[in-house]
Amino acid sequence: MALSAIVIGAGALGAATAYHLTRRGAEVVLVDQHAPGSQTSPRAAGLSQKAASTETMARLMIEATEALASFEQDTGRSIDFHRSGSLKAAYTEDGEARMLADLERLRGLGVQVELVSSAEAERLAPWFKPGEARAIGYVPSDGYLEPSTLPIGFMQRAVELGARAMPFTRVTDVLQQDGRAVGVATNRGELRADIVVDAAGAWTAPIAARAGIRIPLQPVLHQLYVTEPIADVEPLQPVVRLLEASVYVRPEKGGLLFGGYEDAPRPVDPGTLPSNFQIATLELDLGVLRSLTDEVAAHFPVLDNAPLAVHRGGLPTMTPDGLPILGLMPSLDGFYVASGCNVGGLSLSPAAGRALADLIVDGTSDPDLGPLSVERFRDGYADPAELQAACLDRYARRYVK
Ligand SMILES: Cc1cc2nc3c(=O)[nH]c(=O)nc-3n(C[C@H](O)[C@H](O)[C@H](O)COP(=O)(O)OP(=O)(O)OC[C@H]3O[C@@H](n4cnc5c(N)ncnc54)[C@H](O)[C@@H]3O)c2cc1C
Incomplete structure (x- = not known):
């Protein structure tokens, strides 16, 4: 049975x-x-990256990213997956060491990884100004989907x-x-x-x-915004992550999607939520994203005063x-x-x-x-x-x- x-x-x-x-x-x-x-x-x-801090997670994320890429073929449904690749920039010795370890783990599992110059990173993502990065990792097979x-x-x-x-x-x-x-x-x-x-x-x-x-x-409020269209943003430009600032940026419908991890996140106790609560009614705080954007303004000058099309957030669970x-x-x-x-x-x-x-x-x-x-x-x-x-x-x- x-x-x-x-x-x-x-x-x-x-x-x-x-x-x-x-x-x-x-x-x-x-x-x-x-x-x-x-x-x-x-x-x-909707970001999907293969790099992870343990071998178990890296193996799962390699499988998952490839499954997202073949999702339409496997299930008959489009998830708008873009094999854009991803760039990760480190600005401190610790950040660099961590990134290199993650890339090495991926390389050992057969994934193509590269280190690229600031000029190459900017050529791939023209809205990203890397400045004095110590190292920039590039995984061409990473991507993003419509969540x-x-x-x-x-x-x-x-x-x-x-x-x-x-x-x-x-x-x-x-x-x-x-x-x-x-x-x-x-x-x-x-x-x-x-x-x-x-x-x-x-x-x-x-x-x-x-x-x-x-x-x-522990559920925690996490948020992002999407700008109105910006000149020269193309869907296959890579996802960019800044390690120390803990922010991510990617193309979205001609604009840029921006999110990040603040120092003082807001925990939410699900036990205190009314039984008919829906995430759509969650109280958001654009100020958190504005502060993170200000911190990285030199790296993403196009975000300065860019009009917003979307601001959304949810309750991912942290361990x-x-x-x-x-x-x-x-x-x-x-x-x-x-x-x-x-x-x-x-x-x-x-x-x-x-x-x-x-x-x-x-x-x-x-x-x-x-x-x-x-x-x-x-x-x-x-x-x-x-x-x-x-x-x-x-x-x-x-x-x-
Ligand atoms: C702004 C933001 C950006 C993010 N970016 C990324 C990203 O780039 N890449 C990535 O991988 N992840 C990202 N995440 C995290 C991702 O959204 C979550 O990891 C994922 O959605 C978790 O899915 P889930 O199924 O656990 O939760 P949910 O999608 O919340 O699903 C849980 C479901 O359980 C149902 N449920 C709850 N209680 C009951 C009950 N008593 N009876 C019946 N049903 C119930 C709910 O109604 C809900 O539909 C992001 C999250 C946020 C908020």
Whole structure:
């Protein structure tokens, strides 16, 4: 008999997991309290980079970026993926050492990486003035996508393959029997299955708490803006990241998309949000982005007083070590988590969903998801204040942590 699964959350991580579980022959129900793909995922910047701080993550991000590039071919749906490449500029010795280590890791995994001069970087992205960078890394196979299309694309393809989508269905409890998760209670009645996946984004921890499970996560406000069109911005110009300033810029609809990681981020406790809360109503703070823009004005002079077309933000979930939480919850058989996106879950989702589905169906995955198990936090972060401080520290100036 086919394995049955309930996936809570039709954002990028949940929809990707539902798609891959369905491909592996599972009977999947994908439940979301709101419209699918309507919360944090569609508000992302859509950047996808292969570089990562651990080998497990680098392998997943290489797979994920290539899966995004072939998404249309694989699922029949466009996600507007642009193989633009990405530039990363380091201005301090520490930043340079970190970037070179990440590039070396990628090179060891067979990815083409280069170091380019300031002049070459500016030729590739004419709106970027690198100045006195110590080193500029270039990964030509990185890219970006239109974020709103990805969860919907995964969900629609999963449904075509036999999954059932249940939008506007709020999970209110996790059903347990003999130490196993056996389903969920919802505002539309109970659903039973062999396994449950908690991929509820900012709400992951409160749902797990219903099952008596503590997941060390902290949702944090993260924002970006998009300018009106600017002369000479082209879609295939590379994504640019400044490491020490922790900002990113990429082309978007003829303008530039700008986002970054401030020193004093705003944590949000999902337990304090009203039950009908939607990310669309989140209070934003353009001042944060204006300050970051001022800091890097010499590198992106075209952003000075550029009229804005879009300002958006969402609630990515941070973990104390900056790595996602993917895998089985050891204290409850049949209960899996896909969360702790650390502002990278959209682009990670194709590989995270594939690896988690393999783990669920086969009991093992390649790469081994052990390093991303919640087990690594078993003895720590029981104090909410300590957890919050560690997660906010991970967020602040994220590119140099
Ligand atoms: C401004 C910004 C820029 C970003 N840039 C990037 C980027 O460049 N690259 C990248 O990879 N990532 C980026 N991210 C991060 C990315 O958006 C997240 O990692 C990703 O969206 C996480 O997906 P998710 O599925 O966990 O969450 P979500 O998309 O929020 O999905 C969770 C879903 O769970 C549902 N849910 C919650 N509780 C319940 C319940 N009780 N019952 C039923 N359903 C429930 C919600 O309604 C929601 O639809 C960015 C984020 C922001 C805000």
